[in-house]
Amino acid sequence: MNEDLAEMPLEDDIAGEEEVVEETVPVPRSLVPHLSETAVLLDIDGTLLDLMPTPREVWVPPGLSKTLNRLLQRTNGALALVSGRSLNDIDLIFAPDQFPAVGGHGAEMRIEPDSEAVAAHAPPMDKELKRRLAAIAKLSPGILLEDKGYSLALHYRLAPHAEKAIYAAVSLIRADLPNAPIEVLPGKCVCEIKHSGFTKASGVRELMTREPFKGRRPFFIGDDVTDESVFAIMPDLDGLAFSVGRRAKGVAGHFDAPSDVREFLTHLLDDERDAPLP
Numbered sequence: 001m002n003e004d005l006a007e008m009p010l011e012d013d014i015a016g017e018e019e020v021v022e023e024t025v026p027v028p029r030s031l032v033p034h035l036s037e038t039a040v041l042l043d044i045d046g047t048l049l050d051l052m053p054t055p056r057e058v059w060v061p062p063g064l065s066k067t068l069n070r071l072l073q074r075t076n077g078a079l080a081l082v083s084g085r086s087l088n089d090i091d092l093i094f095a096p097d098q099f100p101a102v103g104g105h106g107a108e109m110r111i112e113p114d115s116e117a118v119a120a121h122a123p124p125m126d127k128e129l130k131r132r133l134a135a136i137a138k139l140s141p142g143i144l145l146e147d148k149g150y151s152l153a154l155h156y157r158l159a160p161h162a163e164k165a166i167y168a169a170v171s172l173i174r175a176d177l178p179n180a181p182i183e184v185l186p187g188k189c190v191c192e193i194k195h196s197g198f199t200k201a202s203g204v205r206e207l208m209t210r211e212p213f214k215g216r217r218p219f220f221i222g223d224d225v226t227d228e229s230v231f232a233i234m235p236d237l238d239g240l241a242f243s244v245g246r247r248a249k250g251v252a253g254h255f256d257a258p259s260d261v262r263e264f265l266t267h268l269l270d271d272e273r274d275a276p277l278p
Contacts, residue, residue: 031240032219032268039078039216039239040071040268041204041230042261044085044093046188046223047244050258053157055085055146058093065097067265072099074269077112077212082200084185084192084226086148087117105185105194105226106203107150111210122150122198129173129180133193136169151194153187166191187224201229208237221261 032038042048049058072079080100083090087103087110098113107122133152137145142159143166146152156162170184170191183196204220207213218239220230227243231250234241243254244261255261 035074037216038075039213039218040075041080041082041218041220043222043227044081044083047221047258047261051188054144055155060094064262065094068099070269071265078216080207082204102203102207104148104150106198106200109203109207123195124150125195132173136166139165151192153190153192155190157189185226187226199229200226201233204230
């Protein structure tokens with residue numbers, strides 16, 4: 001875990017930018033000194049969970065659900081998963097546990113573990129457009145289609161040779177429908193297309209206006225291009241962001257792998273200053 005984050009560079013470069021400013025980042029209990037004043041926001045795939053060949057193969061390592069439940073308790077409910085997955089999909093992965101979450105890249109939100117999900121002003125994707133995009137999966141065996149309701153993802157981890165063909169096909173559809181309100185999100189062996197009216201950042205902004213998140217300092221960890229919109233708004237919310245597996249622009253540091261994130265989260269619970277009084 002990057003030497004327990006005791007000495008971690010400030011990451012301020014991405015995709016060709018080489019400049020890295022060296023800066024010491026505190027260990028967990030200094031980085032997040034008071035869980036009672038913090039909102040812990042966590043991406044799932046590639047951040048909490050290791051990436052797998054297909055989305056359905058991800059699994060929750062032993063102890064992670066216990067750690068998340070303890071953090072939920074210690075933050076008085078101000079812990080949320082922030083994912084491109086739908087809330088239903090998130091619940092299936094972490095079953096039987098449920099957590100507050102922003103799902104569908106900001107399309108859905110659940111404020112409390114047992115509360116009803118609410119749509120965050122997100123219209124579903126046009127059915128005809130979705131049909132045309134789904135047909136791209138026929139370009140090659142190994143391309144996996146994932147319909148998330150508010151978005152559609154084309155996974156090519158099992159067909160890496162098809163990457164250029166997938167993006168070329170998406171570009172042709174966008175050129176044919178220039179007024180379609182869609183956004184293309186390149187990810188780790190995935191091309192995702194969603195409605196342009198919402199993002200993870202818009203979902204997080206909305207979440208931070210609701211109790212128990214309101215008035216807290218957000219601490220966000222993410223790994224992918226889709227998380228960059230949240231990295232960008234952390235200064236506006238007086239928050240901190242960390243990336244995973246790469247050096248991302250605008251973050252305070254980075255973790256090498258999801259296993260390091262999981263270890264870090266367990267260390268957050270070591271600070272007895274936030275422990276309940278006997």
